[in-house]
Amino acid sequence: MFRLAVDSDFEILREIYRLSIQKLAPSLYSHDQVIAWSAFPDNFAKFHDFIFQADTYLLKNQTQIIGFCGLQSDGHIASFYLHPDFTRQGYGTTLLTHVLEKGISQGFKRFYTEASFFSQPVFSRCGFEIVAMETVKYGDVSFDRYKMEKTIKN
Template sequence: MNIRLDEESDLAELAALYQHTVLQHGPQHYSLVQTQTWASFAENLDLFRHFIFDATTYVATDETGIVGFAGIEINGHIRSTYVRGDRLHQGIGSMLLQALLDDAAAKPVTRLYAEASEFSLGLFQKFGFRLYDTEAVDFNGVAFTRYLVEYLAEGSVER
């Protein structure tokens, strides 16, 4: 397994991974309409490009290609954590989240935060993120509930 920074040439493969994973595993936690709406985000490559490249995005690869990715913004917002559907529960998400924690530790970031899905909530909690709220959001006319999680670096003041 290799963890590296994203490259422009990764975009199509990252979009396909995102869409496939959501379509494959979304129905376990979300309605068909929610799953299809969520997956459709990857079809707009201009928006998806910003999603990936407007953050520091780490990519996990092995001999089969890209198996996951995770991105973090300069302010500590974790923008993405996705693992290829056939590689879930193999430690890839943990490796990627650790890369984000290491990235933040090298910068003056004292709080990391994310809007977790049913998919990723357990991963964040495994790494010591705490659930502090939920929010209802609308994406293309479809309602979603997201879990607001945060991780406070040592010495930070809790909210």
């Protein structure tokens, strides 16, 4: 059900990323924001680094990859995307919980992320707290997002 991403997964992860934004973001983001955000996988080198400079865990069912979540060595959740056909079914919580458990087993005491408006509820369900809002740019387009963190108590 879970495994680490390998190079042969790259194209499907690009597709899941793009589909997730194109299908889910329009309810919360402007048309220009959706276009700018969903174009990121077109930069092959940067998107490859985005996926493979973290331990990117895949959630699979019997036939396909449902989503992915990247955990960096400092506790940063660098990516968290689900195929839009599998949202609101508990898969996001399942995937994020698995990644957090992996980090805890490696001794991580703190996790942090920058969550979009549509991923923030999943992070909150998994115990993350909003610590600030920030504005970032994709090209000329600005985005607001949540800076969130979770501390593991002994």
